[in-house]
Amino acid sequence: MGEPEPARSVLRAVAYFCGAVAGCLLIVAVVVAIALTSDRLGGGVLYFAGLVAAQLIAQPIGRHVVVRCWTGYKRTIAVDGWSALSADSRPPVLYLRSFAVDDVLARTGDTALDYFRTEEERLARAFAPVGPLVAIGRPGEVLPPAGAPRVHVGDEWRQTVRELLDRARLVLVGAGRGAGLRWELEQVVATADPRRVVVLLPFDNWQYDHFRSGVAEVFPHPLPDLPPLPEADDHAIRAALVFGEDWTAAPVLFGIDRATSLEIALLHHLAPVFAHLEDERAPMRLRRQRDLRWLALRLAGLTLLLTVVWGLVRVFVLR
Template sequence: MTRGSEPARRGSKLRAAAYFCGAAAGCLLIVAVVVAIALTADRLGGGVLYFAGLVAAQLVSQPIGRHVVVRCWVGFKRTISADGWSALRADPRPPVLYLRSFLVDDVLARTGETAMDYFRTEEERLARAFAPIGPLVAVGRPGEALPPAGAPRVYAGDDWQRIVSELLGRARLVLVGAGRGDGLRWELDQVLATVDPRRVVVLLPLTNWEYDHFRSGVADLFPDPLPDLPPLPDGHGIRAALHFGEDWTPELVPLTIDRATSLETALLHHLAPVFAHLDDTRAPARLRRQRDLRSLTLRLAGLTLLLTALWGLLRVFVLR
């Protein structure tokens, strides 16, 4: 394979250092705000002021963390990310090929809402879910300054169709991010012509209206009509997924993602037939670990908040 044009990497070390310093400075700023508010409230007499100070510190540090620390850390990871060619050379396993409309990149660039997912984009969580199958790689968007955090990018240049065809021949699993565009339609046509249906998953980061538009646009490609998408709550990117039987019979699975269920957990649970077909015998154990870790983290977070509240009440009514 020939390597296409990659994003300009001039000054990448300086840019990475700047992002890293920004994240570190944001963390120090959060600590300074919390300490300053707590000390000020304590010197003013403690009691109700101390408890109010803790609440104010939380309200101030939350947006700082999301808008400074998280963004700088994601930018740092984008700057140091390896390209897809290096990922393919470093991992001898057949890859997981991620095809999508480039518009999907912006949707999956969002970070999570809970502490476990604050510093991971949705695409990174997608890569983590399928990492035991193979390295996730995607074709890069022409002209982008930096690749998104998540799947390493293969930059194919003008020869992208040949590169995609060769990667399809090597891929153990093909993920398709549904969207619109002639390029995605051509890729879907190649997938249906050359890939085992049981090794294909179509991800749906779409609203119901967008899904209906996508379904009508590719209706002539699939042997069977794609099913209706039930109304699903907003709040995350990938809202549902399609997997297929050996005759391209589609099955739609909603992915309910909330503070108790991560994207990785939802994918491992609802795409169990796909993992079973790929002989990933560790998927059930990974699902249990994901659930246990998520539950433990939420319990610890809740216990921390409870202890903080109790300490504040003690300061108000007992230790004043």
């Protein structure tokens, strides 16, 4: 007989946590080893070369190990959607999507603040003050993605979606293809306030055209053309659709780069949605996110500059 599921979950969480710690120790060990052996290696140029190698090779490998293990750890200890709904009395933010979107939003960021957060986690953080973000779980999944807590149901999933739609303060839709998502969109159009619906577009322009043609009969008005999407380093969600009172859709493009996180883009470009939700804290959260983002980028740049300067000093002054 195998181990019971709770025991396997604990062992899995411990394993992921230990892997994350080991990755951190790998990064520290390489840097310390270079510092301690610089004189034996001859100092100067060899020390500077080792420092560069640590930055370009050891640090990315260690970071990859840490990120993967830490993400796995969070997935293992994540609460389920029913527990999240029980613990928070506020109306939820219902996240509907094609299950294929889960893999797209499982990527972590490339900047310091987003190393350890998947795109779905960043999405959840942006809307956390509105209400608990919950989603229907994929059938048969062992570990749900890090981000929105999953509500796991069986054949009665349609009834659960209807009940959550009746309770939801906001509905987010991860656009994609599939009969299940089309049915969910039909329920959204039939029951939800269109000003409290946001369709997120985690794909390119040509995929949007396929999505638009697949749901052409769902919305009362044709979905608009989508301008060329902006480039984004580490984000799949680069645009969204917001709606007026009569379900007339308007595209919103997110200008996302290393200085503008997904959370900042959502808070800024979806300001009318937050205003309709009477979320007066959104502007303050936007300013705080911008300040933290720029502070992290400046600290990272300063650290890199000091590293280069110290290396040059070791090569040309202290040799």
